[in-house]
Amino acid sequence: MAPPSMMTPFLRSGTPSQSGEHQVSSAVHSAVHSRSHSPTDFDTSYNEDLRSQLKVRGLLPPHVESYELQKARCLEQIAQKSNPIDKYMYLSNLRNTNVNLFYRLLMDNMKEITPLVYTPVVGEACVKWSHIYTQPEGLYLSYADRGNLRAILDNWTAEHVDIAVVTDGSRILGLGDLGVNGMGIPVGKLALYVGCAGIQPDRTLPITIDVGTENAANLKDPLYLGAKMHRVSEAEQLEFLDEMMIALNDKWPGLLVQFEDFKNPFPSLERYRNTYTCFNDDIQGTGAVVLGGTINALKNTGIPFKDQKLVFFGAGSAAVGVAKQICELFIKSGIPESDARKMFWLVDSKGMVANDRGDTLQEHKIYFSRDDNNGQQFKSLEEVVDYVKPTALMGLSTIGGAFTESVVRKMASYNEKPIIFPLSNPSSKSECTFEQAMQWTNNKVIFASGSPFPDFEADGKVYTPGQGNNMYVFPGIGLGTVLCEAVHVTQEMIYASAVGLAESLTDEEREKGLLYPNLDRIRSISVIVARSVIRAAQKENLDKNKTLQWLNDMELDNYIRSKMYNPAGGDHSGASSPTLEVNGQPAQLPNL
Ligand SMILES: NC(=O)C1=CN([C@@H]2O[C@H](COP(=O)(O)OP(=O)(O)OC[C@H]3O[C@@H](n4cnc5c(N)ncnc54)[C@H](OP(=O)(O)O)[C@@H]3O)[C@@H](O)[C@H]2O)C=CC1
């Protein structure tokens, strides 16, 4: 996302940035006119009238192009780049110079482009961030600026911000502490907010807080863009976050803050969930997306809930978030809580999580810690799988390849249809691949992974893997929260998003045994998720926008669609009137 000063046609305010606007626009294009141009003015699809209005006649090549031609050029250029990081950089540049074209391209080619702007390629981009950096794409809040954060927010000139995604860079995907190089994650998540749920691009704000890093390579790297210091203490970080939350809500009251990729995300979630409008995507969004897929997977096994046994490899924020959401499904189905929590076995770096293991368990592991292992301790995943004989195996460990052939074959020997979800990101950290899971289970596996894998062909049949990635829910959670102006994001709203997702499968998708809908339908899925979230917020009386209560579901869906950003036409669900403005007036859009 370009800073708003680089996106003039979307901006409703004419407020110049304190420092950036003149500098940025002159860097893009020498100021040959009194009116400084935004990069977004340079769109070859603009017709003659619009070119005149914008004073860009002569600055653009003469041929007025259809979107199809523009798209063909973009796709050709992407195809010509020989490595993923070059494709990522091309797309970043396109987003910063022609936001409409970027989002049309993304929306029309979700399956192909999402992996280039999100997992897996965003992982590589983050690792290399300080080396591939060309321009600011979000707000960097430095520890050195504590006490002054409110003033720094004024440098971001957007009049409105609906959603901010914030990371401290301490656990970027499964790649560890990347410090400020983690900026690729808020940028990528917000691109999906726009592409998947139609949040207005100029109302999104990627934030990376720089509170140090423990990444030794970054600390030594002369090109590293963050402060060369070790991380501040947990208490100091919380104090900094307190200041940030106050400042954000002062500048943009009621904005939604999404916390992302914190190594220890529990303290901030507990601290802010009942005070501000916020959620943690790794605990709650992941919990919801995996619950949604699990609801469909459990149906496919035909095994009653009470007989399900789930082993989690990894017992961090994502694993516990997922286990809690699935546990809630069991409880809501009538299984007593004391029995439901016993259907889960967690495995961390020290082995199976049990009360008598001899170490002090972190707070978040205690709920699912076993007390029925009669003193037996299991160090390896395989030992736990032998002991439990699970119906489902979930991977949220950051350990690529951890679901070995032996483990996966055992899952297949215990189950007619084993559920195996290697959910760690990016692809290099996936606990196994789709191909491996298929081959080692004789194609019986019910599968979803965090990062995308290609289809697998066997016996003349094409099998499609599920992608259990929170990208299926966080855009809709955000959209619903923003539209009904929910004051908090509650567990009921998160749970509702999962149920909405699970129910969004078409009959055809169900017949094929899919767990998640086709990604090409993501905009309509986000409408369903948003509606589910809004209804849940209304039930809890957390919605400030009461007018939506009067709408039936069809009317509410139409309302949601009408509010979704749509880049200048195209046959996308949720098409709304274009947002392009010229000198504060709605622009006549070219007929694309
Ligand atoms: N698919 C999706 O949508 C999402 C996927 N994820 C992915 O999940 C992964 C984990 O994220 P998160 O929970 O936040 O990270 P955490 O760091 O909080 O958790 C990682 C967990 O894995 C355990 N672990 C690490 N090494 C081993 C090992 N060798 N053997 C067994 N367990 C091990 C850790 O053990 P210990 O507790 O002992 O340190 C910890 O419990 C990441 O790869 C992330 O990309 C996250 C969010 C969404």
Ligand SMILES: CC(=O)C(=O)O
């Ligand atoms: C997808 C995601 O949020 C993660 O891997 O952290």
Ligand SMILES: [Mg+2]
């Ligand atoms: Mg994450």
